[in-house]
Amino acid sequence: MNIKPFHTERFFAIHEFTAPYLLCASDCESLTVDELLQLAGASWEELGRLWLGYTESQGALALREQIAEMYSRVGVDHVIGLGAPEEGIFLTMHALLERGDEVVVLTPCYDSLANVVEYLGCRVFRWFVEEAEEPPDGPGGWRLDLDALEQLVTPHTKLVIVNFPHNPTGYLPSHDEWQRIVQIVDRVGAWLFSDEMYRGLEYDPATRLTSGCDMYGRAITLAGLSKTYGLPGLRVGWLALQDGSLRDRILGWKDYTTICASAPSEALAQVALRAADALAGRSLEVIKGNLALVDPFFARWPAVFRWNRPQAGSVALVGLRGRSAREFSDRLVAEQGVLLLPSTGLGFGDGHVRFGFGRRSFPDGLEQLDRYLSG
Secondary structure, X not given: OOOOOOHHHHHHHHHOOOOOEEOOOOOOOOOOHHHHHHHXXXXXXXXXXXXXXXXXXXXXXXXXXXXXXXXXXXXXXXXXXXOOXXXXXXXXXXXXXXXOOXXXXXXXXXXXXXXXXXXXXXXXXXEEOEEOOOOOOOOOOEEOOHHHHHHHOOOOEEEEEEEOOOOOOOOOOOHHHHHHHHHHHHHOXXXXXXEOOOOOOEOOHHHOOOOHHHHOOOXXXXXXXXXXXXXXXXXXXXXXXOOHHXXXXXXXXXXXOOOOOOHHHHHHHHHHHHOHHHHHHHHHHHHHHHHHHHHHHHXXXXXXXXXXXXXXXXXXXEXXXXXXXXXXXHHHHHHHOEEOEEHHHHOOOOOEEEEEOOOOOHHHHHHHHHHHHHO
């Protein structure tokens, strides 16, 4: 069987390490091992004593203990360490789903959240984030139609897949909206897969949502170090869930993928979580600085872009007026070396591009985009 091409990853594979200016990166500014150790008050000597044998399949106990402290209803035995966050999507869908199952997927989304489900022969129903024609008063021009979700979720629904803060729009539902989403899923006893890779990047801390695994007994939370904490090179993620039977099935599938994680990555992940607040604060500082630059930029180019300011996270989905996103992106990187991600790979048509605000190089890329448009 052939799975759909992973458009986002294939697009980055072509351009990420050759394009001079990345304006669409979803991760936040990273740092060196030495900088991380200093930030966390750790030492190279500590790492030098690390044993490079096999690690525990479920994840290092000390690391799982740190992760479990982030949640109120999930203990250390119900945390699964991952070789990379993407592995959590693959494992959960294989452990949970069978051919013919009905799955509701919030769209647009990271490709694999829908592609793996379709590959398994499930029936996929798209729940689309809606865009206002012009941004209303207040933050963001995106909204969720919860009545539409009510119609999509039926007694036949096996799983509902969401991700908040939302990639790629930067939308964040209110606490009441999040509660209603969980109630809709609970009404039919479906599972809830909650991708929370950008949690901790809320511009207003009061808007941070309770993690899915703490809201609902049949929820699976996906999280990791790649986005909020700026450490994608560690390839460390985790699943947190209350259900012990599903945990065991996921671990059974893990025996056929990574088996266990990299010992150095797990050790550095433990160091990183000691400095979790500092790392997230560092990322937010960069994001907010870059957002302050793009507000006047989009005000200068209203005939080209439709700007819906994000509420959280490091990305935003920006509308293009009267042009193909794929053609615009291809021409922009070829002629100016500036990379934007078209919405064609995100299941959301050809009229939007994703911007990413988490890197310190963003101002240079924005300047190049401004020059391109001015030319």
